[in-house]
Amino acid sequence: MASASPVVLLVGYQCKLLLARSEILTSFGFVTIRAQTLSETVEFMEVLGQTRCDLVVICHSFSPSDRNQLIAHLLSNYPWVRFLTLMPGDDNRRERFLERLEDELGIDGPLQDGSSRFCADK
Secondary structure (H helix, E strand, C coil), X not given: XXXXXXXXXXXXXXXXXXXXXXXXXXXXXXXXXXXXXXXXXXXXXXXXXXXXXXXXXXXXCCCHHHHHHHHHHHHHHCCCCEEEECCCCCCCCHHHHHHHHHHHHCCCCCHHHCCCCCCCCC
């Protein structure tokens, strides 16, 4: 039986960055959901938090105020959900982005080698 695909909520203002990250993650079998505002993120978490959300990736494009509010919301309402806050340059290289994901999700990678433990067709 294949393991369930991790669900990652990608949060940020810049659609191009969200799409690029989503493409990388889906190529490794992750399920991704994208949110571009704080309120949209909170709404998604209300649904995902009741089922499963493995990781919230917060883009550096998210304002410090929104980032702080989101982190406070996650910690108080979904303390089991992991979150990864990206800083400028964290994902300039695909490999660095994947290393950060491996670290946060506790995956005994490497994801970078092109293998995926989550893809059903592999």
